[in-house]
Amino acid sequence: MADALILTSQDAEGHPREVRLSSPDKIVWPSTDQGRAITKADLAAYLQAVAEPMLGGLADRPVTLQRVRGGIEGEEFYSKNPPKGVPAWSRTTEVTYPSGRRHPQLVVDDEATLLWTAQMGTVTWHPWPVRSGDNDRPDEVRIDLDPQPGRAFADVVEAALGLREVMLAAGLTPFVKTTGSRGVHVFAPVRPRLEFLEVRHAVIGLARELEREMPDLVTTAWWKEERGERIFVDFNQATRDRTLAAAWSPRILPGAPVSVPVTWEQLAEVRPAELTVHTVPAWLGEHGDAWADLHAAPAEIDGAHALWEADLERGLGELNFPPDHPKMPGEPPRVQPSKKVAEHWDEQGRRVEPEVRRRRGAD
Known part of the structure; x- marks a missing residue:
């Protein structure tokens, strides 16, 4: 098994970049009736083959990374904060979450950054529907x-x-x-x-x-x-x-289907x-x-x-x-209809506390 594979690529400005792909023979998608197993190196080769159209949906956008440890049958998690070790040629953009909290997210502008995210275990890329100039x-x-x-x-x-x-x-x-x-x-x-x-x-x-x-x-x-x-x-x-899976992105499903x-x-x-x-x-x-x-x-x-x-x-x-x-x-109301008790909710869909219901009954 090869220890690493060096991929030659380019950043957003056309400068040549090298991306180190560790454990290239590691299986990401096990084999199925539809095809052989897909390794980390196979995924990188796929990304290089579709990089141009895929970057059309990723570039200049905050991107959430759906990552795995041990392939798709291992641990799955989402990276909203940029993973550690972001290359110097890549960039981030600050976004606001529903809670009001703000922090940077990675922007995948180029093939080199795309390959680096694959090195970090990404299998599905989820771009926001905004541009980095106005998130x-x-x-x-x-x-x-x-x-x-x-x-x-x-x-x-x-x-x-x-x-x-x-x-x-x-x-x-x-x-x-x-x-x-x-x-x-x-x-x-x-x-x-x-x-x-x-x-x-x-x-x-x-x-x-x-x-x-x-x-x-x-x-x-x-x-x-x-x-x-x-x-x-x-x-x-x-x-x-x-977010939704990017166009041309693989999914974390058996057989490695693509959107x-x-x-x-x-x-x-x-x-x-x-x-x-x-x-x-x-x-x-x-x-x-x-x-x-x-x-x-x-x-x-x-x-x-x-x-x-x-x-x-x-x-x-x-x-x-x-x-x-x-x-x-x-x-x-944020409660399943089958579990909703009408008297527990007011006309605006706000939950009525027990003491309020008791006073209403006394009236």
Whole structure:
């Protein structure tokens, strides 16, 4: 087994850089029926093969690193703080988290930094939907279509095509990619004018509009017990500190599937499980990058935000935030509907303490 492998690459300014890859023969993805095991060196070779389009979605953005120790069957963890030993040619950018806490995150601008993150055990790269010059105003609308058990990929495709029409009607230009799992990610470039909360509201507007048009297929229900077999339109992927796997990024799943940009025409034809670290370089060579022009013509988000405003007039308000976020104004109770006791909550969704309930009973 080789002790180390020296990779020759370039930084963002085109300067040659060397990246030391220790234990290149270490297995990251064990072998499966779909292909042989994938080593650390194999992953590095894959990243070099897809670096140009992959950096199109990573560069100039804060990136959260999904890392492993001992391959994907070992310990998994997320790095938001830059790992120790960041190369001198790399950079960071400071971001604000939902708690108000601020700290730097790594920016992956170049192939050399990308390879270095692989040396540090990264298997999936999660870029924020913002640019480093303004980390509070997203330049991408991102929606995750998450199928519940019982739904086939063809159902997800149907929902994605419906979402495409809703987004087009709102003045957006949607792009689509496989997730590397069972769902689909739909992105749209927007001018970075609104802050995270306002963008999230615009996404909720789009999600509710799709739910009205396809009520038997999709849902905005936050609680799994209310979703049934419908496809969840995950509006919370537009929330601060929520990220999706980068385009061309492998996933921490058996067989090393990859999240691959496709055209809308290709979506119904692809088989996501066949798009892996083994096969994607050849697939890219044959089909090219469907997201090469993702940010060529960013749109205004006003049409989507108007859907949110219209729902407010209909009496529809805020939806649940992720559990690690502070409680937000107007947010529904953070308790499963099946466990909710009506008398324990007021009309604004705030929990009523026991002594208050006793006084109400005495009245």
